[in-house]
Amino acid sequence: MATRDVVFPPGRRALYERNRYSPAIRSNGFLFVSGQVGSLDDGSPEPGLQAQVRLAFDHLQAILAEAGCTFEDVVDVTVFIVDPASKFEAIWSVVPEYWGAAPHPTLTAVGVTWLYGFDFEIKVIARLPDAAGA
Template sequence: MTAATTRDAVFPAGRQALYDINGYSAAIRSGDLLFVSGQVGSREDGSPEPDFAAQVQLAFDNLTAVLAAAGAGLDDIVDVTTFHTDPEKQFDTVMAAKARAFPSAPYPNWTAVGVNWLAGFDFEIKVIARIPQTA
């Protein structure tokens, strides 16, 4: 790979080992864009948080940590994809977390997908963000 095509991996503090175990990066920086892998509501040891509302909030917290590691935040997100194991039952809980994360317009675009398996989790969020230019 040339320098122009080398992947610039980003990891939040203290969680790189969890990504190494599964063979992927938390995020990849490409120019001024950050492509964040799906974040789930995992505890420090990587296990799923059993309470659904807490799992969703923890997924957003984990997402925030990945963004911060790249010098970005929730306001820098331009594209969101979420995955739900039971969208109809989970809708209100997810919308409440979404409202906390994105309290005012303009909102990022959002695609929600119903799935039947998330490796023991019930919610996952992946995003593309713009990395702010530093002065």
């Protein structure tokens, strides 16, 4: 098996190693980013909903930047929301701060009952800039 080309964001490697997963993997011209949550430095949830969403996006941006990407390179997004009926509007009001202009990436939103104490998680697939012409 080939060695995985892992991308670690600055300052969070120990958190990922402790939890035994990779934050992102480069493969075949794409960056596959694990679900990002609004976790504080110790891994615990940011208590405020919109602050938690912003922190999840900040963590996502750090991983994208480490791989040489921006949100403009994102082609597919999956979000997981605990109790979306009551939280979707508050969460989605934060998205324009990060999302960028149209055309937007594809999106799948999934309502879930549990996210390890978090209310929101976002995972993406991005095209690596050096593969843009591929």
